Amino acid sequence: METDPNPMSYLKISGLTKAFGKKRVLDGLDLEVRQGECLVVFGGSGSGKTTLLRQIAGVMEPDAGSIHIGGEDVGEVGPESRGVAMAFQNFALYPHLTAFENIASPLRARRMAEAEVAARVLEVARLLKIDHVLTHLPKQLSNGQKQRTSLGRSLVHRPPVLLLDDPLRNVDAKIRFEMRLEFPKLFKAFGSTVLYVTQDYREALALGDRIGVLVDGRFQQIDSPHGIYRNPRTREVARLFGDPPINLFEVTPRVDGDALAVDIGGLPVRLDDLRPQARPELIGRACVLGVRPEDVVFSTQEQPGALPVALEAVMPINVRTVTLLKAGQGAAGAEILSSRPEDPALAGRRERLPGWATLVPGRAMFFDRATGARL
CATH class of the missing domain: 2.40.50.140 (Nucleic acid-binding proteins)
Structure with a gap:
């Protein structure tokens, strides 16, 4: 495998391009994310956020460009071998499995010993404060509990890279506020390199070590939350952050x-x-x-x-x-x-x-x- 010449970046994307018909969704995208960093990809609908995550996960191939994870080019590596986990906004839980079994499913797929499965599921459930509903089916869970179960399933096998596709979009305001407080501690506890996609500027400012503002398939600015808000490089970036607006x-x-x-x-x-x-x-x-x-x-x-x-x-x-x-x-x-x-x-x-x-x-x-x- 080809190695990344810059070992400081755990996840590195170079010249990533993807088009659907005549519409170019990603246009020569470049990005570097440090190990253990949470980088929030912020942008409106259709800006290319989910397409970016799917290509990193390996479920969609780019038209051009490269993706390095842990210093290795993963262009020819299948999704199951990239060390990447992805959680979606629609929870995507197995309806016939309990919360415990949903969280345990990635470990069972790896044929992990039952004692280790139980220990890991309980560990992540306690961190997510859902250990009291592990025996419940998804239909018995609140939306907040479903969201935490979905996140637990992504975290339980301690992935080097965690991709979160607008995970708080379908939960109520109270849960969103609580999870914005809890997510940073969770990410640090598991040590994953996180790419977090959102259309909510408050979420971006609250969660990101850095924020990448994606507009029309390109990053207009990648900076700290303070840098994005106080020193926007373009009028568009300034307009996207703030309520009331600038x-x-x-x-x-x-x-x-x-x-x-x-x-x-x-x-x-x-x-x-x-x-x-x-x-x-x-x-x-x-x-x-x-x-x-x-x-x-x-x-x-x-x-x-x-x-x-x-x-x-x-x-x-x-x-x-x-x-x-x-x-x-x-x-x-x-x-x-x-x-x-x-x-x-x-x-x-x-x-x-x-x-x-x-x-x-x-x-x-x-x-x-x-x-x-x-x-």
């Missing part, structure tokens, strides 16, 4: 004294933290200004350099309050989302309220209007 304004920065300035809603705003000599490439350029809602501070008291706005709507979200602000009038006006800690003074407010919006210094992002690339 504010995006088409602007053309200009010089205003010793600072850069832009117009939002037809009103001028000085960016006092940005000096023209520090960012000369922005001057006169068609840009998109991105500002996270938590970086917009609303006040009913006038602030120096603040943008005059009208508060249009208030929406409490858990311990935060989201406000919809309006800068300017008519069609030229701009809507701005602001997110702040829970504010009883604004809770339930329905009438318009004049105020001022200040952009937190150092948090503005600029993207090229034509390409979407970060400037």
Whole structure:
């Protein structure tokens, strides 16, 4: 077998390409995952996430490219010999087998001794907190218990590589929250290299050591959760992460004294933290200004350099309050989302309220209007 020239990467994908008819689902994909790392593959429906997992698992052949696992090219290795386990969003449990037998099935296929089978099943069931339902059939299990049973079946033989295809998609919000807390501990306990697919940005931020943002068959960015959220390389990556979503304004920065300035809603705003000599490439350029809602501070008291706005709507979200602000009038006006800690003074407010919006210094992002690339 051909060996991987980079031993630091336990799972390495190079130039992976797959097309169905005229649609290229994966377009020369490259990826390296370290041993024991959890990398979350995040993307919308049809971005190629499940196709990527199936090719790593060996149940689908790529049109081009290579896959190395543990330093070896597995292009000619069958699924059963790759050391890969995969769990699906639809649980895929055997309906006639108990939870114990479902979890034990990979071990029985390997003809493992019964004492070892029992010990391993009980170990993983205790970690997943389903040891009390091992005698139950799938129809007797809740969706959360089914999901944990499916995951237990994938983990029980301690696979070097674990592929999880949106496993929390079909469970309720409470179970999703609990499993987001538990998954990192489980992954570390078993030491598997994990590729976790999801369409939920919260899941990606909570679970990934790193996140790969897959758009149209290519990774637009692979970075830490903090890097993805705070330093997105493209407008598309910035737009995909955050609820409420990032504010995006088409602007053309200009010089205003010793600072850069832009117009939002037809009103001028000085960016006092940005000096023209520090960012000369922005001057006169068609840009998109991105500002996270938590970086917009609303006040009913006038602030120096603040943008005059009208508060249009208030929406409490858990311990935060989201406000919809309006800068300017008519069609030229701009809507701005602001997110702040829970504010009883604004809770339930329905009438318009004049105020001022200040952009937190150092948090503005600029993207090229034509390409979407970060400037």
